[in-house]
Amino acid sequence: xxxxRTWRMKKRKVRIRIPSHVPFLLPFFILVxxxxxxxxxxxxxxxxxxxxxxxxxxxxGFKNYFRFVSDPIIPKVLVNTVIYVAATxxxxxxxxxxxxxxxxxxxxxxxxxxxxxxxxxxxxTPPVVYALLWLWVLDPTEYGLLNMIVGKNVNWTMxxxxxxxxxxxGLIGASFGMIIFSASIKSIPRDYIMAAQVDGASNxxxxxxxxxxxxxxxxxxxxxxxxxxxxxxxxxxxLVTDGGPFYKSxxxxxxxxxxxxxxxxxxxxxxIAMVLVVVAVIVxxxxxxxxxxxxxxxxxxx
Amino acid sequence: MTKEKRxxxxxxxxxxxxxxxxxxxxxxxxxxxxxxxxxxxxxxxxSSLSSKVMFGFIPAGITxxxxxxxxxxxxxxxxxxxxxxxxxxxxxxxxxxxxxxxxLVATLAGFALSRxxxxxxxxxxxxxxxxxxxxxxTLLIAIFYVLYFLTRVTxxxxxxxxxxxxxxKASLEIPWSAWIIKGFFDNIPWEVEWSAYIDGCNRxxxxxxxxxxxxxxxxxxxxxFSFLAGWGEFIYLYTFxxxxxxxxxxxxxxxxxxEFRFTDYGLLAAVSLFYIFPVLVFFIFTQKGLMxxxxxxxxxxx
Amino acid sequence: MASIxxxxxxxxxxxxxxxxxxxxxxQDGEFISLLGPSGCGKTTxxxxxxxIYRPTEGNVYFDDVLVNDVAPKDRYVGLVFQSYAxxxxxxxxxxxxxxxxLAKVPKKExxxxxxxxxxxTKIEELLDRMPGQLSGGQQQRVALCRALVKEPEILLLDxxxxxxxxxxxxxxxxxxxxxxxxxxITSILVTHDQVEAMTMAERIAVMHxxxxxxxxxxxxxxxxxxxxxxxxxxxxxxxxLISMKVMExxxxxxxxxxxFHLPVPEGLRERLSTLVGEEVVLGLRPEDMTLARExxxxxxxxxxxxxxxxxxxxxxxxIFGDVKLRVLxxxxxxxxxxxxxxxxxxxEKVHVFGPDGRSLRDSDAAA
Numbered sequence: 001x002x003x004x005r006t007w008r009m010k011k012r013k014v015r016i017r018i019p020s021h022v023p024f025l026l027p028f029f030i031l032v033x034x035x036x037x038x039x040x041x042x043x044x045x046x047x048x049x050x051x052x053x054x055x056x057x058x059x060x061g062f063k064n065y066f067r068f069v070s071d072p073i074i075p076k077v078l079v080n081t082v083i084y085v086a087a088t089x090x091x092x093x094x095x096x097x098x099x100x101x102x103x104x105x106x107x108x109x110x111x112x113x114x115x116x117x118x119x120x121x122x123x124x125t126p127p128v129v130y131a132l133l134w135l136w137v138l139d140p141t142e143y144g145l146l147n148m149i150v151g152k153n154v155n156w157t158m159x160x161x162x163x164x165x166x167x168x169x170g171l172i173g174a175s176f177g178m179i180i181f182s183a184s185i186k187s188i189p190r191d192y193i194m195a196a197q198v199d200g201a202s203n204x205x206x207x208x209x210x211x212x213x214x215x216x217x218x219x220x221x222x223x224x225x226x227x228x229x230x231x232x233x234x235x236x237x238x239l240v241t242d243g244g245p246f247y248k249s250x251x252x253x254x255x256x257x258x259x260x261x262x263x264x265x266x267x268x269x270x271x272i273a274m275v276l277v278v279v280a281v282i283v284x285x286x287x288x289x290x291x292x293x294x295x296x297x298x299x300x301x302x
Numbered sequence: 303m304t305k306e307k308r309x310x311x312x313x314x315x316x317x318x319x320x321x322x323x324x325x326x327x328x329x330x331x332x333x334x335x336x337x338x339x340x341x342x343x344x345x346x347x348x349s350s351l352s353s354k355v356m357f358g359f360i361p362a363g364i365t366x367x368x369x370x371x372x373x374x375x376x377x378x379x380x381x382x383x384x385x386x387x388x389x390x391x392x393x394x395x396x397x398x399x400x401x402x403x404x405x406l407v408a409t410l411a412g413f414a415l416s417r418x419x420x421x422x423x424x425x426x427x428x429x430x431x432x433x434x435x436x437x438x439x440t441l442l443i444a445i446f447y448v449l450y451f452l453t454r455v456t457x458x459x460x461x462x463x464x465x466x467x468x469x470x471k472a473s474l475e476i477p478w479s480a481w482i483i484k485g486f487f488d489n490i491p492w493e494v495e496w497s498a499y500i501d502g503c504n505r506x507x508x509x510x511x512x513x514x515x516x517x518x519x520x521x522x523x524x525x526x527f528s529f530l531a532g533w534g535e536f537i538y539l540y541t542f543x544x545x546x547x548x549x550x551x552x553x554x555x556x557x558x559x560x561e562f563r564f565t566d567y568g569l570l571a572a573v574s575l576f577y578i579f580p581v582l583v584f585f586i587f588t589q590k591g592l593m594x595x596x597x598x599x600x601x602x603x604x
Numbered sequence: 605m606a607s608i609x610x611x612x613x614x615x616x617x618x619x620x621x622x623x624x625x626x627x628x629x630x631q632d633g634e635f636i637s638l639l640g641p642s643g644c645g646k647t648t649x650x651x652x653x654x655x656i657y658r659p660t661e662g663n664v665y666f667d668d669v670l671v672n673d674v675a676p677k678d679r680y681v682g683l684v685f686q687s688y689a690x691x692x693x694x695x696x697x698x699x700x701x702x703x704x705x706l707a708k709v710p711k712k713e714x715x716x717x718x719x720x721x722x723x724x725t726k727i728e729e730l731l732d733r734m735p736g737q738l739s740g741g742q743q744q745r746v747a748l749c750r751a752l753v754k755e756p757e758i759l760l761l762d763x764x765x766x767x768x769x770x771x772x773x774x775x776x777x778x779x780x781x782x783x784x785x786x787x788x789i790t791s792i793l794v795t796h797d798q799v800e801a802m803t804m805a806e807r808i809a810v811m812h813x814x815x816x817x818x819x820x821x822x823x824x825x826x827x828x829x830x831x832x833x834x835x836x837x838x839x840x841x842x843x844x845l846i847s848m849k850v851m852e853x854x855x856x857x858x859x860x861x862x863x864f865h866l867p868v869p870e871g872l873r874e875r876l877s878t879l880v881g882e883e884v885v886l887g888l889r890p891e892d893m894t895l896a897r898e899x900x901x902x903x904x905x906x907x908x909x910x911x912x913x914x915x916x917x918x919x920x921x922x923i924f925g926d927v928k929l930r931v932l933x934x935x936x937x938x939x940x941x942x943x944x945x946x947x948x949x950x951x952e953k954v955h956v957f958g959p960d961g962r963s964l965r966d967s968d969a970a971a
Contacts, residue, residue, distance in 0.1 A: 021418040024509075028411035028476060031403075035473035039444030046444060055450060099335070106328035117589045118336045121343065124585055126534030128552045129574045132559060133342040136349075136567060143567075145341060171339070191689035194656050199703040199750070200677035209702075213693045232437030235537045239556070253439040260443045261541055273440040280437050308680055308757055310606065310669040318673060 043277070046270035053264040064271035073247055073255065081252040084166060085230045091170030092226045093219065096177020101207055103178070104185045116178065123175045131239035134168055138240075161241045161249035168236050173229070177222045184218040185211060224287040231280055252276050349571035368568035372576075384549050386573065393533060393550040393577075396464045396471075400532030401525050403472035404479050408524060409517065411476070412483030413509055417495070438474075442541060445470055449542060462544045471538055475531055479524040486520035487513070530581060551577040605790045606666045606680075606757040607632045608653065613662035615648050615814075622648040624814040625662070630792065630807075635784050637793040637805035639837075645814035646794045647686075650760050653792065655679045666757070677706070679758070682751025682789075686763040688743045690735035696746050697731040703754040721749045724783065741772045748780075752787070759784070759791040765800055777804060798838050802826075810834050827953075832961040835887050841919060843955075846886045846927050850879045859886055859956070863925025866904065869951040875964045876956065884964070887955035890919060890932035895939065896946045903946040911939055922947070 047065075050058040068074060099119060103112035122130055137145040140155035147153050156164055188211060196206045212219075234253035237243065243250035243258060250258070253276060260269025313321070350368050371386045415426070449460040449470070460466035490513060498508040514521070536552040543553060555577060558570055608630040615623040623645040630636050638646035651657040653664060655676035664671050671679060690699050697718060704714045722728045725745040735743060744764060751759060764780065765773045781804050784791050795801055801808045802822040810817040810825065810833070818830040829835035835843050848859035848866070857868040857876055866886065868876050876884070896903060906929070910921035914932075920939050922929040931947060933939050956964045 021414040023506075024410045024414035024418075027407040028480065031407060031469065031473040031476060034448060035445055035470055036441065039441040039448060042444035042447055043440055046447065051447075055447070095335075099332075102328050102332050107332065111329070111332075113589070115332045115336055117585075118339055121339060121585065124530070124581055126552055126578055126581065127536045128555045128559075129346075129578050132555065132570060132574055133346060135559065136345060137338075137342060145345070189687070189689070191685050191687050192691060194651070194654075195683070195685060195689035195691075195750075196702075197656055197676045198654055198681060198683040200706040200754070201702075202677070205706060210691060228437070232439060234439060238537070253437060256439050257442065257541075260446070266443055266447070270443050273437075273443060276437055277440045280440075308606075310666045310671060310674070310679075312670050313673045313675075313678075321675075 040277075043270050043273060046267055047274045049267040049270075051266040051270075055266075058267070060267070064268050067268060068271055068275070073250070076247050077250050077252055077255045080162060080248070080250055081231070083162060084169075084249075084251050085227060087166045088169050088173060088230050089223065089226055091166070092173035092177050092230075093223055095170065095174040096222065097181050097212075097215075097219070099174060099178040100181030100185055101211070104182045105207065105211065106203065112182075116182065119175045119178055122172050127235050127239060130172070131168075131236060134164075134240055138164060157241050158245055161245060165237050165241055165249045165251075168240050169230070169233060172236070173226060176226065176229075180218050180222050181215060184215055188214055220290065224283065224290075228280055228283055228287075231276065231283070346571050346575055349567050350575045351572075352568060365568070368566075368572035369576075371569065371573055384546050384554055386551070386554065386576070388547070389549050389551045389554040390576075392464060392548060393552070396468055396535070396539070396550055397529045397532035399465055399468035400472045400475065400535075401529040403468065404475045404528035405521060405525050407472070408476050408479035408483050409514065409521065410509070411480040412487055413513065415480060415484045416487035442538075446541065461542055462548060464543070464548055464550075467535075467538050467542050468532070470542070471532060471535055472528070475528045479528065482524060483517065483520050486517050490516055526584065530584060533580060534578075605633045605788055607668070608758065608790060608792075609663075609665040609668070610649070610653075611663040611665065613649065613652060613664065614660050615645070615652060615657060616660045621814055623652070626811075626814075626816050627662075628809055628816060628819050630790055633788045633790055634806055635781070635791045635793070635804065636807045636809060637795060637801035638809050638811060639795060639798060639801040640811035640817075641796055641837075643813075644811040646811050647762055648814075649811075650683070650762055650792065650794050653758070654681050654683050654760055680754070680756045681758045681760055682754065682756035683760045684744070684747045684751050684762065684764050686766060688735075688747040688767075690743055690746055690750075692735055694735075695731070696727070696733050696735065696738070699735065699746060700731075700749045700753050703750065707754070717753055717755075718749075721753045724752070725749055725779075740767050740769075741776065744768065744776070748783075752783075752789075756789065759789045761791065761793045763795055764793070765795070766797070773800075780804065799840065802838070810837060812837075828963070828965060829887075829955065830963050832885060832887075832957045835955060835957070835963070839889055841890050841930065841932065844886075844888045844890065844929050845957075846888075846929070848884055848886045850876050850882050850884055852880055859884065861925070861927050864904075864927040864929075866949075866954075867902070868956075869954050871951065872954075872956055872964055875958075879958065882959055884959065885957040885961075887957060888929070888949065889953065890930045891917075892950060892953035893931045894948045895920065895931060895933050895937065896948050899946050900948050902951075903948045906945060906947055908939055908941050908943045908945060911941060920945075 048059055048061060050060045050063065099115070103116050107115075125133075136143075138156040139145075139147065140153060140158070142148065142153055144156070146156060192210055192214075193206060196210050201209065232253055234251060234257055237249060237251060237254050238257070241249045243254045247255075252272070256269050256272040256276065258269075259272055260266050263269075351364055351366075352368075446461075449466055452458070452460040453466075460469075494516070495508055495513060498512040503511065534552065535550070536556070539550055539553055540556065543549065549557070551573075555570070555573055558573065610626055610628050613623055613626040614621065626645070626649060638649060640646050648657060652659050655671070655674060659672060666679065690696075691702065694702070700718045700721065701714050704717060709717075718731070719728065722731060725748055727742065727745050727749065730738060730742060730746070735746065738746065744767070748764075761780070765776055768776060777800060780793075793801065793804055802825075805822065807819060807821050808825055809819040812833050818825060818834045820828075825834060825838050829838060829843075832845065836845055846861060846864070848861045848864075850868075851858055851860045853860075857873055857880075859866045859868060859876075899905070906922040906924065908920055909923045912919040912921070915935075917935050918933045918937070918939055920931045920933050922931065929947070939945070958964050
């Protein structure tokens with residue numbers, strides 16, 4: 001009896017020795033490796049090739065990067081990207097903050113909920129449909145909403161493509177800031193607000209001197225997170241203007257996409273994407289430095 | 303600290319009126335800023351039911367013709383389009399695959415991340431956050447190659463197949479889903495798990511029979527989110543799916559937009575409304591839930 | 605300094621009635637207290653006086669002017685919150701200067717007044733620190749400064765001492781009282797601690813479930829509590845409250861409980877004669893009774909059940925059937941368990957509360 005039991009215990013002991021987290025994490029690792037790590041390495045490699053629709057690995061060294069420097073479209077794309085990111089960021093953060101303040105401080109909770117819901121609608125809508133809605137708004141005939149307001153038939157996507165693109169993304173991006181700032185504002189103890197009221201502050205003064213100073217961290221977080229997001233965004237632009245007309249609204253990510261998938265120049269496209277990665281990595285590092293990683297974990301809810 | 307005594311005066315009617323006007327400004331601002339969004343969705347709804355739309359919203363005639371895609375194949379611009387029902391089926395399959403993959407892999411991984419101490423846990427978690435901030439386009443081109451390569455090597459269709467793209471989409475959703483699930487796991491006390499082991503479960507059984515059931519809200523959350531993410535997905539499908547028979551509703555609508563942006567808005571609107579129906583349902587549900595939570599009047603302001 | 609008048613003040617939050625028909629007045633320069641258990645509506649009343657809450661019904665008057673619609677900034681009140689509510693992102697100096705900056709007072713003037721008020725509460729060295737670096741007592745003094753710096757007509761204090769430790773509490777109590785007297789500002793102190801209210805306020809408004817129970821100087825509350833609630837709330841150790849029945853025995857009116865009987869005092873005979881057969885509550889303060897070794901007229905015999913030495917005196921417990929009675933004996937009087945002693949009462953200090961809870965000594969109490 002005794003020996004049997006000890007033997008069985010021994011057997012179980014041995015089984016536990018094998019790290020048991022492996023099977024749990026295996027699927028995760030496989031997928032993440034396949035679709036994150038390998039692509040990252042591949043992208044670096046691809047940038048040194050001249051791969052096209054034939055899918056051949058023609059290594060050409062730094063040719064793509066030279067092509068990049070001499071590509072006449074690149075400066076246009078660069079300028080567009082800078083304008084796009086800066087302007088949309090301003091909307092995302094500014095409008096997001098304004099909406100959060102209006103919804104959580106200036107109006108009662110249940111009213112705020114309604115408007116917050118309305119502003120979340122675009123974000124939750126499938127991109128094609130959201131784009132379709134904008135296409136109607138921008139319709140160059142007299143049926144387009146903007147034209148009805150303005151009174152004449154303007155072809156918005158032709159004449160103001162960058163501005164349009166900024167609006168389209170801004171409306172969606174603002175809801176991100178709105179959510180984050182709303183949560184932060186709600187966590188400010190009511191006592192501070194009441195004390196300020198007794199001290200003689202008007203609503204605006206309370207917002208300016210008490211609420212916003214206490215929002216410093218969320219503001220920085222949203223700004224940097226959104227900057228990264230905007231650098232990488234292209235889906236809505238593709239759907240509404242497709243970078244046109246003639247690259248007037250072409251941003252960096254979209255140019256990489258077009259190069260690879262519309263012109264079938266995968267190697268060159270990868271190179272363009274690589275430059276973007278470098279920029280994104282730099283921004284991420286700066287973000288980590290400013291916040292300190294611990295703070296980021298807190299904010300991410302870890 | 304002596305000084306003149308102050309006089310009190312009840313506010314004049316003018317002051318009161320001014321006060322009322324000032325208080326209504328936030329409401330006005332919110333309404334005005336929300337009008338664009340509201341009008342867009344209102345148009346969507348109205349268009350789907352009208353033969354022609356005047357002034358954006360007022361239908362010139364109610365018709366069901368726009369919904370004919372439900373029983374007729376769509377005939378426009380010469381090219382035949384995929385039947386809407388087939389596209390819906392594709393969308394459903396795709397969304398379900400994404401959901402199942404995400405739930406399965408994320409809960410397994412979340413469990414390991416939460417419970418198990420192993421070398422590299424910290425860095426893995428850090429990685430997850432960094433991954434989320436990575437620009438998607440840089441991966442897209444390389445993923446294209448990965449899918450191509452896998453297709454060549456395994457003779458299974460990864461490119462131009464719904465489940466190939468589902469793998470990709472799921473892989474992008476999994477990191478943050480795992481993060482969220484980890485958070486839920488963190489809230490389950492160790493003792494519950496230990497009882498399971500003492501009762502004779504191995505790690506998998508413990509995970510499946512004891513812990514998972516307690517995670518219902520977390521699992522519900524990520525299933526819904528990943529399903530909706532899959533349902534609304536556009537760009538990856540657009541890039542990786544070529545044959546018409548694999549089109550999802552998002553691709554179908556994109557194709558339709560290309561065909562007759564200026565002619566049949568009614569049909570487009572109807573198809574779109576049909577497409578976003580589950581999203582709207584979910585949206586209404588969650589807003590209702592949120593409303594109820596905050597409706598219990600609390601000690602609020604004036 | 606302003607006088608305050610509250611007229612049938614009511615505040616409802618949905619279905620909950622936090623303050624119910626509160627009416628009282630505070631005179632110019634007076635220091636009163638709102639006293640009661642938590643949830644009795646005292647903080648809500650304070651916030652209505654400050655203008656942060658709007659009354660559901662009723663009126664607030666400052667110097668006989670209706671101020672219901674006047675915004676907090678125009679009411680010239682200073683409010684010290686229980687949590688102090690110091691702005692965490694501003695230095696102490698800035699916290700105190702905040703009201704003056706909002707009122708656009710010139711810089712030099714701000715500096716003078718901030719330093720003046722800081723010296724009043726002796727926190728001059730703390731002006732450059734951040735609130736997070738201060739102890740509770742220091743934060744409280746900063747909050748006080750911020751309230752006083754704008755030279756308010758009315759000072760409102762919401763449980764200012766409850767977050768302080770016992771020793772600091774006693775010190776601060778005296779300090780606040782001294783400050784108020786020196787500055788002469790009309791002040792209202794909200795607290796749940798009756799010792800605080802009794803020692804600091806000139807008059808105390810006892811509240812319970814949003815309703816005013818009694819509004820009198822501390823001595824009156826102590827000697828002539830109007831109802832059961834006030835009687836039981838005020839006084840430490842608490843008043844003995846015993847359920848008794850009014851009965852007639854041998855032509856005499858007595859109060860009777862199981863094993864414990866008491867002849868009705870002269871002054872209450874008339875009232876109690878109408879209540880024969882009813883249940884009333886007898887109230888006796890432990891310190892209003894003395895213990896004698898021999899029988900005295902009107903005294904009650906009893907055997908000591910338990911003694912609790914309190915340092916300044918001894919709390920002596922007696923049991924009569926279901927009835928427990930506690931008597932406070934002076935320090936010099938040795939009492940042991942088992943002693944047979946006589947409990948001596950003073951007629952005027954015997955309280956009886958009718959079936960509705962109101963004191964039968966109260967001249968307003970209708971029969």
